[in-house]
Amino acid sequence: MTLHELITQAPKSDIHVHLDGSLRLETLIDLARERGVALPSQSAAGLREQVFKPVYRDLTEYLQGFQYTCAVLRDGEALERVACELAQDAIAEGVRYMEVRLAPQLLVTRGQELGGVLRSVAAGLARAARDFRASAAVVSGADMPFVSGIICCAMRNFQRGMSGYYDALLDAFPSMPHKQIVALASQEMARAAVASRDRDGLPVVGFDLAGEEAGYRAGHHAAAYQEAHSRFLRKTVHAGEAYGPESIYEALTLCHAERIGHGTWLFAPDRIASAAITDREGYVNALVEYIATRRITIEVCPTSNLQTMPELGGDLANHPVRRMIERQLPVAVATDNRLVSHTTVTAELCRVADCCQLDAAGVKRLVLAGFKGAFFPGSYAEKRAFVAQAAARIERLAQRSGHGNK
Ligand SMILES: [Zn+2]
Numbered sequence: 234m235t236l237h238e239l240i241t242q243a244p245k246s247d248i249h250v251h252l253d254g255s256l257r258l259e260t261l262i263d264l265a266r267e268r269g270v271a272l273p274s275q276s277a278a279g280l281r282e283q284v285f286k287p288v289y290r291d292l293t294e295y296l297q298g299f300q301y302t303c304a305v306l307r308d309g310e311a312l313e314r315v316a317c318e319l320a321q322d323a324i325a326e327g328v329r330y331m332e333v334r335l336a337p338q339l340l341v342t343r344g345q346e347l348g349g350v351l352r353s354v355a356a357g358l359a360r361a362a363r364d365f366r367a368s369a370a371v372v373s374g375a376d377m378p379f380v381s382g383i384i385c386c387a388m389r390n391f392q393r394g395m396s397g398y399y400d401a402l403l404d405a406f407p408s409m410p411h412k413q414i415v416a417l418a419s420q421e422m423a424r425a426a427v428a429s430r431d432r433d434g435l436p437v438v439g440f441d442l443a444g445e446e447a448g449y450r451a452g453h454h455a456a457a458y459q460e461a462h463s464r465f466l467r468k469t470v471h472a473g474e475a476y477g478p479e480s481i482y483e484a485l486t487l488c489h490a491e492r493i494g495h496g497t498w499l500f501a502p503d504r505i506a507s508a509a510i511t512d513r514e515g516y517v518n519a520l521v522e523y524i525a526t527r528r529i530t531i532e533v534c535p536t537s538n539l540q541t542m543p544e545l546g547g548d549l550a551n552h553p554v555r556r557m558i559e560r561q562l563p564v565a566v567a568t569d570n571r572l573v574s575h576t577t578v579t580a581e582l583c584r585v586a587d588c589c590q591l592d593a594a595g596v597k598r599l600v601l602a603g604f605k606g607a608f609f610p611g612s613y614a615e616k617r618a619f620v621a622q623a624a625a626r627i628e629r630l631a632q633r634s635g636h637g638n639k
Contacts, residue, residue, distance in 0.1 A: 234634030246603030249532035254570025316357025334384035343397035382438035385426035387419030419457035436610035446475035458488035477504025530606030534569035
C-alpha cells in the first residue's frame, strides 16, 4: 500500500470547510433553477469555465462564485439539502469528523432569525450521519461513525446589498460609524451561536471570523470573541492571509483563538508593520514557539491558499506548511471550499505528504492532527475515545501496508 492509498483509506477529518463554497455543482444549478437565481451558465462545464475555474487570478476572482452559492442558500430546504450532501460527499471519501462553517448573517433575508439557518444545517448534517450510522459497515464495526459540528462565522466586514440582515442593520443605525456596526454584527453573531447551542441544542462548536482580512484585523472583533469566550464557545480565526504575524498574535491574545485558519504568513517577519517590534525574527520565533507549546492547531488549506495568494506562485513548495511541520506545529489539512477549490481532503493530504516528503509516521501525525484539533460536540472523554478510535484504525492500516509504527 502506498502512502496515497493509506491516506485514501484512513479515517480523515475536515475542520475547515465552508458550506457555501462546497456545494455540488449540479445542486447549485438545480437550486438556481427552482429559485429563479440567474447563473452565468446552465451547465456544469460552462460554470467551471466561467466561475469555478481550475486556476484563479487572485482572491477577488476566487470569491466570485460565492454570490451565486449564497443566493441559492437563503431558505431552510436548500440549506438542509446542501449540508446533507456535503456530509455525504465527505463520508464517501473517508471523512469521519467534519466541522462545517458558515456565516448565517449572509444567508438570512430581512426578518428571518439566525438560529433558523443553523437548525437547517444541523438537520442536514444529522440526516447524513444517521443514514451512515445505519449502514452495514458501521453496524458491523468495520467502520467508525461520522461526527460533525458547526462553526459560526462573523464577517470581518460587509456592505449594503450583501444580505437582508446586513441591510436591516445598516438601516437601523444610519449614523453609526461603519467599523462600529461591523463589530456590533459580529457580537450579535456570537450571541446567536451560543443561543443555538444552549437553547436549541445544536452542535455549534465554534466561532470564527471570515471574509477579506484587509482593513479588519482580528483585534477589531475582540468584543465578539470575548462574548464567545465567556460562554465557553471554542474559537478559531482566519488570520495571517492579508496581514502577517501580528494578526496571528492578535487572534491568539485578543480573541483567545484556540486554532488559526491558514496562518500562511506566520513565518514572514517582513510583514510585521509595527515599528515597536525591532527584533522581527525574534518576534516570529517566539510566536511560533507559543503556537507549538500551546498546541494551537493551524488549519492549512493548501489548494485554496495557492489559488488566492499569487505570491505563492502556484507552488506548494513556497507555502510554509513544510516549515510548520518541521517546527512541530499541529497542522490539520483541510479543504476550505470543496467546489470553489475543486478539492477533497484526500487530495489535500496527498499534496502535503508529497511536498513535505512525509513518511508513514508523518502521514499518521498529519491525519490525526485534525481529529485532535477538533472542537467536538461532546464531552472531553467522548472526544478522547473518538480520536483513539481513529488513531487505532490509521495504525492498523499502516501496519497492514508495512508502514507500521517505527
Ligand atoms: Zn476559510
